Amino acid sequence: MTVAGKTYLGMPTAPPGVGQLRGDESFPDAAETALANGQLRRNLANATSTIRAKRAAVVAEVPDWQELRAAAAAVKDDVLAHLDSYLVQLEARVTERGGVVHWARDANEANRIVTELVAATGSREVVKVKSMATQEIGLNQALEEAGILAFETDLAELIVQLGDDRPSHILVPAIHRNRTEIRDIFLSEMAGVDCGLTDDPAALAEAARRYLREKFLTTKVAISGANFAIADTGTLMVVESEGNGRMCLTLPDTLITVMGIEKLLPSFTDLEVFLQLLPRSSTGERMNPYTSMWTGVHPGDGPQEFHLVLLDNGRTATLADERGRAALRCIRCSACLNVCPVYERTGGHAYGSVYPGPIGAVLSPQLTGVADNPSLPFASTLCGACYDVCPVAIDIPKMLVHLRERVNQDKATSHRLPTPESAGMAAASWAMRGHRRWTWLLRAARLGRLARLSRLSRSAAGRRLLPPPLSAWVSSRDLPAPPAQSFRDWWAEQ
Amino acid sequence: MTARDEVLARISTALGRARGEAPGEISGAAAIPRRYRRAGATAAGEGVPAGVGHQAELVELLVDRLVDYRATVTRSEPAGVADVLAQRLGQHRIDSVLVPDGFPEEWLGAVSAERRTDDALTPAQLDGIDGVLCTGTLAIAETGTIVLDSGPGQGRRALSLVPDYLLIVLTSDQIVAGVPEAVARLDSGRPLTWISGPSATSDIELNRVEGVHGPRTLDVILIQAARPGF
Numbered sequence: 001m002t003v004a005g006k007t008y009l010g011m012p013t014a015p016p017g018v019g020q021l022r023g024d025e026s027f028p029d030a031a032e033t034a035l036a037n038g039q040l041r042r043n044l045a046n047a048t049s050t051i052r053a054k055r056a057a058v059v060a061e062v063p064d065w066q067e068l069r070a071a072a073a074a075v076k077d078d079v080l081a082h083l084d085s086y087l088v089q090l091e092a093r094v095t096e097r098g099g100v101v102h103w104a105r106d107a108n109e110a111n112r113i114v115t116e117l118v119a120a121t122g123s124r125e126v127v128k129v130k131s132m133a134t135q136e137i138g139l140n141q142a143l144e145e146a147g148i149l150a151f152e153t154d155l156a157e158l159i160v161q162l163g164d165d166r167p168s169h170i171l172v173p174a175i176h177r178n179r180t181e182i183r184d185i186f187l188s189e190m191a192g193v194d195c196g197l198t199d200d201p202a203a204l205a206e207a208a209r210r211y212l213r214e215k216f217l218t219t220k221v222a223i224s225g226a227n228f229a230i231a232d233t234g235t236l237m238v239v240e241s242e243g244n245g246r247m248c249l250t251l252p253d254t255l256i257t258v259m260g261i262e263k264l265l266p267s268f269t270d271l272e273v274f275l276q277l278l279p280r281s282s283t284g285e286r287m288n289p290y291t292s293m294w295t296g297v298h299p300g301d302g303p304q305e306f307h308l309v310l311l312d313n314g315r316t317a318t319l320a321d322e323r324g325r326a327a328l329r330c331i332r333c334s335a336c337l338n339v340c341p342v343y344e345r346t347g348g349h350a351y352g353s354v355y356p357g358p359i360g361a362v363l364s365p366q367l368t369g370v371a372d373n374p375s376l377p378f379a380s381t382l383c384g385a386c387y388d389v390c391p392v393a394i395d396i397p398k399m400l401v402h403l404r405e406r407v408n409q410d411k412a413t414s415h416r417l418p419t420p421e422s423a424g425m426a427a428a429s430w431a432m433r434g435h436r437r438w439t440w441l442l443r444a445a446r447l448g449r450l451a452r453l454s455r456l457s458r459s460a461a462g463r464r465l466l467p468p469p470l471s472a473w474v475s476s477r478d479l480p481a482p483p484a485q486s487f488r489d490w491w492a493e494q
Numbered sequence: 495m496t497a498r499d500e501v502l503a504r505i506s507t508a509l510g511r512a513r514g515e516a517p518g519e520i521s522g523a524a525a526i527p528r529r530y531r532r533a534g535a536t537a538a539g540e541g542v543p544a545g546v547g548h549q550a551e552l553v554e555l556l557v558d559r560l561v562d563y564r565a566t567v568t569r570s571e572p573a574g575v576a577d578v579l580a581q582r583l584g585q586h587r588i589d590s591v592l593v594p595d596g597f598p599e600e601w602l603g604a605v606s607a608e609r610r611t612d613d614a615l616t617p618a619q620l621d622g623i624d625g626v627l628c629t630g631t632l633a634i635a636e637t638g639t640i641v642l643d644s645g646p647g648q649g650r651r652a653l654s655l656v657p658d659y660l661l662i663v664l665t666s667d668q669i670v671a672g673v674p675e676a677v678a679r680l681d682s683g684r685p686l687t688w689i690s691g692p693s694a695t696s697d698i699e700l701n702r703v704e705g706v707h708g709p710r711t712l713d714v715i716l717i718q719a720a721r722p723g724f
Contacts (some may be wrong), residue, residue, distance in 0.1 A: 011508060020690065043699075050700045067530040074526045082520045083503040089520070097683075104500040152527040155706060156697035172697055177696050201698040205706050209557060217656075231520075233682040243693040243708025250651040251617045261501065264522065268682040272674035273530070274686075279637075283696060286559065287637035290708065291688035292651075298685045301650035312501045320508035 009164050013369040019107040020166070021368050025351015027375040030350040031411045036285035040176055040347050042421075048338045054284025055335060055389070061286070062276065071273045073393040077451055079231075079264045080319060086231040086264050087310065092235025097235065097296020099306040106313045113140035113221065114256055117307055118148050121254050123221045127212075129238060129248040131225025132152035132170060133311055135199035135354040136367075136468035139223070150223070151215050153244035162189040168348030170334040170466045171282050176347050212244065220301070222248035226259040227331070228274060229308075231237065235295045236308070239278060249292045255303035262319075262328040274331065277391035284331035302459075314367030318472045323402045328361045329392040330439050334359075336386035336396060342379055351376060358386035362399045369415075370407045377403035403444045409415075412478045428449065532674045552635040552669045554704055554717065561637025562702055563691025565712040573718045575663065579627070580604035582713050586659055588625040594653055596646025598625055601663060612649050616654060626709075628713030632679055636672045638691065640664065640714070643684040651685055660687075660709035665717045 014021050023030055034040060079086055083152055083242050091101045104110035116125055123328070126143065128134065128150050140150045140161075152161045159174040160167050163185040167173030174182065183199040186207055193207055228237045236257055239244045250254060265274065280287045297306050319325050337343045337357030347357030353373070354362035363379055365373035377400050386396045418426070431437050495503070506517065556568045570578040579601055583591060590608040592615075601607070610623055629647035630640045640662055642648050654660055670676050680686060693708030704710060 011504060028610070047700050064530040067527075068688070071526055071528055071530060077523060078520075081509065081623045082518060083509075084502045085517045087502070087505075090711075103501050104498055105497070107496050109497060111545070131612055150627045153707070154697070155695045159697070172700065174697060175700075199534060201701045205695055205703040209706055213621070217621055232680065235600040236575070242706035244657050244697045244706065245640050246651065246687065249705055250655060268680075270612055271525070272532070275677070276673050287634075287639045287690035289563070289689065289691050289694050291686075293682070293686040293688075295674075295683055298644070301644055302652075310501070312504065316501065316504035316508045319505065395652055 011317040011320045012312075012314075013317045013372075014136075014367045015106050015108060016368075016372065018111070018142075019313075020134050020354045021136060022272050022372050023350075024354070026323055027346075027350055027352070027379040030352060031346040031379070034346045034350045035325050036407075039178070041345060043176055043178050044304050044344055044347055047172065048344050050285055051338045054340070055281060056083075056284075058280045058284055058286055061281065068273055068276055069391055069393050071412055072277055072391055073326075073329060074263060075270050075273060076392055077326070078266060080262065080325060080328055081320065083261065083264070084265060084443045085262060089231045090229055090234060090264060091310075093232070094236075094296055094306075094308055096236075097234055099234070099296040099308055102307060102309045104309055104311045104313070110137050110258060110311050110313070112311055113141055113146065113309055114139060114258065115146045117256050118143065118221055118223075119146065119252075121221050121305075123148075123219070123254075125149045125151065125215075125219055126221045126223050127153050127215055127219045127242065127248050127252065128157075129222070129245040130157045130173070130381070131223070131226040131258060132354060133225045133260050133330075134223060135167065137258070137313060139309065143313040151219070153214070153216070153248060154240070155205060155242060155244075156207055158212070159185060162186070164348060167354060169331050169337060170355065170357070170359075171337075179228055192425065216244075216251055220252050221254045221256070221260065222252040223256045223473040224248055226257050226263055227278070228265050228271070229259060230266075230271070231264050233295060235268060235293050237291065237293045239291045241283070246290055246292055249294065250302045252303055254305040254307075255309045256309065258309045258311060261312055261315050263331075269402055278331055278333055281335040281389065283416055292406075301422075307443070314369075317369065318363070318366040321406075323368065324362065324366050324399055326394050327359065327366060327399060330359050331392060331396055332359075333392065335389040338384040339389050341381060341385070343381060351379065358396045358400075359394070362394075362396055362403060365403055366408075370403060374410070377407055417435050428479045432478035439486070439488050440490070502664070505605070509600050510545040510561065512572065520703075522674060530674075533671070534598070535679075549666060549669070552671055552697045553666050555671075556633055556637040556638065556669050557716065559635065559665055560712075562581050563638050563694075563712075565638075565714055567714045567716055569718060572717055575601045575715065575717055578606075579661070579663070580716055582661060582715065583607050585623065586625065588659055589608055589609075590622075590624045592620070592623050592626040592649075592657060594626075594628055594647060594655060595646075596648030597629060598647065612653060617652065619657035620652060623657045626653050626660065627663070627724075628659050629661050630664045630668060632676055633669045634676045635669050639676070640689045641676060641680065642687045642689065643681060644685070644687075651687055654687065654689070655708055658709055659711045660692075661713040661715065663715045663717065665719060667678060667719075698706075 028269045102113045143150050152158050156174040179199040202291040226236045227239050248386040279285050336359050340358050348430050351360045353360050355363045365376050380400050382397045431441050560567050588607050592610045631643045633640045692704045692712040693706050694704050695706045696702050
């Protein structure tokens with residue numbers, strides 16, 4: 001039990017029953033459903049290959065990319081090492097400038113704070129700019145239960161909301177939908193849409209513009225997330241493309257921003273690093289079309305009432321694990337999703353959390369506690385592509401291995417008998433420890449039979465041929481056929 | 495215990511501090527390794543000495559980047575700005591144009607469109623105006639970005655957002671090479687809007703579509719000299 005530092009045990013994680021960090025089924029089960037959907041795989045393969053090429057081209061333009069990456073990692077590590085001091089500094093600056101800062105231990109508390117703030121304005125409708133934090137806590141549902149309608153204004157979020165669907169990507173939540181599917185959703189769900197709407201992306205964007213314009217011009221309350229908050233100035237920042245963010249951040253009377261406590265940068269100067277890394281990593285652009293920054297309230301310009309909700313919801317539990325903490329460096333660019341061979345084939349829904357892909361596989365289990373997301377650290381080939389593209393240099397593969405240890409340890413403490421995995425690994429460990437044992441085993445025809453059986457076992461009928469737990473092991477793995485002669489035998493003969 | 499105190503206590507515990515131990519001094523920006531380019535460089539990565547040649551190179555780079563984002567750039571000598579501006583408005587059939595306080599009057603001499611001022615217009619009233627003119631705070635060549643800070647000639651943030659046509663007049667001495675030079679020049683206390691091309695979305699099969707909620711047209715007039723009065 002040496003792996004588990006003592007500190008993260010007992011630190012409160014994100015509570016169950018609220019928000020979207022846990023799936024209804026394990027990753028392998030959800031992935032099996034996704035893998036059977038050919039349309040989904042085609043949509044994803046098109047989208048991820050397009051964005052990979054765009055990102056690679058604009059990153060290659062930047063000669064000091066690795067130096068920027070090193071600086072970004074150092075900045076975020078400095079934030080995490082002094083997180084309480086920076087938060088207190090941010091709170092002071094925002095307050096000085098006329099904003100009001102609220103603290104939320106978890107999703108329930110954040111939802112209650114926001115609901116009360118909206119209720120106090122007397123408004124029953126809010127416009128929302130896409131926000132991972134509010135998806136994480138299930139804010140829209142909480143508002144709905146309080147009789148408040150939330151309108152998502154990002155085009156992809158709108159597609160997801162109208163389709164009664166779930167987002168499947170951090171940056172492009174409707175990446176799993178193609179244009180025909182989107183047209184069909186608009187035709188059936190969007191009030192006042194032209195029934196002759198085509199599936200041309202420009203026509204679909206125009207339909208969304210018309211639908212949302214009146215909301216922007218009349219709604220008095222907006223809710224946003226934040227890409228960054230600057231501790232030394234109290235400045236908040238949102239990057240976006242469509243202008244829906246600017247609409248929400250400037251036109252309403254009241255702005256409520258919900259932000260994870262880790263999304264801080266120490267100084268305004270640090271933006272020189274992150275505004276170079278984020279757009280190129282996420283949309284593959286030199287710069288996103290719109291970036292908005294505001295500091296408290298600006299008299300005569302924009303909302304005259306500003307509330308900032310600082311959200312923990314499992315982040316301090318993540319901070320407590322020294323080997324998992326770096327997941328909190330994440331700036332939600334989604335570069336790791338687009339290069340991941342597992343994400344490309346299963347899509348985001350299989351991860352069960354609003355944070356899918358490689359970063360989701362390390363972030364979600366830490367926010368919820370590994371017991372609530374035990375399959376996610378295994379949802380990876382450990383190929384390392386995610387680490388290569390990460391603008392804040394999170395070593396995701398290394399962290400996945402660490403979290404696998406934590407999952408196994410968690411199972412060991414809650415099971416009296418050894419788990420099938422640990423029994424199997426112990427047997428393999430014994431066999432590999434001595435070269436005589438290993439040579440003997442290689443020669444044994446049983447291994448060959450096992451491998452042949454494993455191929456059979458991937459068919460539904462053949463799966464019964466191997467008993468559990470081996471059936472589960474081989475159902476998602478290909479075993480190579482053993483060679484007719486081992487290298488050791490060949491060497492001995494020569 | 496309040497939520498604030500509890501979250502702060504959790505952080506302290508998570509970082510392994512003993513109970514009651516004060517958090518360490520925050521190190522600020524000084525402790526961060528900054529071996530990346532911070533000034534005087536172009537996209538080619540070679541430091542270019544500041545001067546006339548450097549500024550000319552930045553102009554070309556900015557124009558290239560803006561056009562790549564489907565903005566339109568028209569270059570003008572200082573004496574020709576009024577004519578170029580009127581011609582751009584005419585080409586886009588702008589019948590009513592909002593002119594923020596502080597926009598140089600000498601650039602408006604040839605404008606025939608109805609001129610409106612910002613008399614605390616409501617969002618719906620702004621929506622009824624065809625286009626808006628403004629100046630900029632600075633522009634970043636490497637990324638094709640124009641930054642507004644709601645200063646004179648720019649007006650509040652909503653002005654450059656709601657009307658469908660946006661025309662920004664820049665002078666070539668407002669162009670900096672990269673993001674670090676821009677951040678160093680900006681005042682964090684002002685509301686800042688960074689604009690890189692017109693409103694766009696890539697949410698449908700990652701096809702870029704211009705014009706979702708912000709202005710669908712971004713027109714830039716670049717004056718090859720210093721701005722009047724600067």
